[in-house]
Amino acid sequence: MSLKVELNKNFKPSINNFKKNIDLEIEEIGLFHSKIGNQETPLIELPELAKNLGIKKLLIKDESYRFGLHAFKALGASYAMSKQINENPEIEIFCTATDGNHGKAVAWMATKLNKRAIIYMPKGTVAARIDSIKKEGADVIVIDKAYDIAVEMAKKRVSFENQQSGLKKWCLIQDTAWKGYEEIPLDIMKGYWTQIHEVTKQILDKKIDLVILQSGVGSWAASIVDYIITQWEKAPFFISVEPHSANCLFESIKRGKRISIQNNKSTNMAGLDCGSVSTLAWNILSENLAGSISISDSLCEKSMITLANPLIGDPMIVSGESGASGLAALIGLSKNDDFKKFKQNINLNETSTVLIFNTEGATDPVNYKKVTNT
Numbered sequence: 382m383s384l385k386v387e388l389n390k391n392f393k394p395s396i397n398n399f400k401k402n403i404d405l406e407i408e409e410i411g412l413f414h415s416k417i418g419n420q421e422t423p424l425i426e427l428p429e430l431a432k433n434l435g436i437k438k439l440l441i442k443d444e445s446y447r448f449g450l451h452a453f454k455a456l457g458a459s460y461a462m463s464k465q466i467n468e469n470p471e472i473e474i475f476c477t478a479t480d481g482n483h484g485k486a487v488a489w490m491a492t493k494l495n496k497r498a499i500i501y502m503p504k505g506t507v508a509a510r511i512d513s514i515k516k517e518g519a520d521v522i523v524i525d526k527a528y529d530i531a532v533e534m535a536k537k538r539v540s541f542e543n544q545q546s547g548l549k550k551w552c553l554i555q556d557t558a559w560k561g562y563e564e565i566p567l568d569i570m571k572g573y574w575t576q577i578h579e580v581t582k583q584i585l586d587k588k589i590d591l592v593i594l595q596s597g598v599g600s601w602a603a604s605i606v607d608y609i610i611t612q613w614e615k616a617p618f619f620i621s622v623e624p625h626s627a628n629c630l631f632e633s634i635k636r637g638k639r640i641s642i643q644n645n646k647s648t649n650m651a652g653l654d655c656g657s658v659s660t661l662a663w664n665i666l667s668e669n670l671a672g673s674i675s676i677s678d679s680l681c682e683k684s685m686i687t688l689a690n691p692l693i694g695d696p697m698i699v700s701g702e703s704g705a706s707g708l709a710a711l712i713g714l715s716k717n718d719d720f721k722k723f724k725q726n727i728n729l730n731e732t733s734t735v736l737i738f739n740t741e742g743a744t745d746p747v748n749y750k751k752v753t754n755t
């Protein structure tokens with residue numbers, strides 16, 4: 382099936398508002414990003430596609446421009462890395478595991494800080510993603526196992542190296558949290574706030590009914606939810622989207638508890654190819670998601686093609702596999718009569734304004750060309 386949906390039995394609509402004062406932190410983080418060259422990415426309206434999908438308004442935050450790296454990820458890694466360097470100037474090597482974009486961001490920031498980066502990548506990683514990390518000056522180690530094992534290996538390598546030397550020259554910059562490893566992933570999540578802070582300023586009428594968030598380990602989705610439920614007067618509905626073969630958040634929502642899945646089958650949505658939800662992300666998403674979706678690669682390809690070949694009157698958007706997954710979920714829901722109850726529950730109808738994020742551009746140019754025929 383190209384689309385599976387699950388309503389969240391533990392959903393507690395946020396009555397909010399302004400529960401947490403994070404204004405100063407948001408400002409400090411935004412200032413940090415400006416200093417390293419951040420420029421606001423566009424929020425694009427697609428009026429013709431909105432009509433076609435039977436909704437009132439469709440807004441897409443286009444991250445294909447961010448820092449010239451074609452994905453949003455550097456917002457998180459850069460902030461967390463600079464905080465680590467401030468705390469421990471001894472750091473010489475940043476290490477992480479990645480499906481692509483996070484590792485590229487770590488490599489990019491390490492070069493800015495005059496440090497080294499060592500990046501672990503899972504089996505099946507396409508050459509373009511490996512090369513683009515190497516081009517940012519990092520050493521890449523591709524393992525013959527999936528993403529979650531790559532995370533384990535990066536973690537073990539850092540503790541081994543620091544134990545051997547008795548120093549703390551190695552620093553693990555992982556974008557997912559587990560018990561005992563929370564400070565850095567939390568800073569990464571805070572770094573992502575800059576993106577939704579920009580969106581908040583860009584939405585003129587302040588009316589969003591539904592936000593669709595793609596999820597790998599869930600850190601990014603949780604960061605956006607956390608910002609919105611504490612900063613917006615009225616919280617919209619949130620739903621998550623993942624590939625069928627790596628739908629750890631979907632399965633966790635279905636069972637009402639955080640579980641890991643075996644993501645042995647591959648997906649083109651490389652950035653979402655993760656088997657476990659971050660513990661910090663789960664704390665936020667488990668009650669704030671109204672529902673969860675998982676999709677096929679072919680539905681995602683349809684979304685990439687739609688954005689590459691816009692209806693007359695809409696602008697063209699370059700969207701890679703993980704980037705296009707939010708729209709894929711919306712297309713799947715809109716073009717299918719099977720999900721009436723789900724749509725009613727998330728209030729998706731002809732009066733809805735929907736916000737989605739193109740979280741990456743053509744980060745695998747070979748596949749992008751093949752899929753979109755451009």
Ligand SMILES: Cc1ncc(COP(=O)(O)O)c(C=O)c1O
Binds near residue numbers: 454597599704741
């Ligand atoms: C393009 C893209 N979108 C979304 C995500 C999902 O972010 P997270 O792993 O924090 O859920 C990723 C993760 O790498 C990504 O690369």
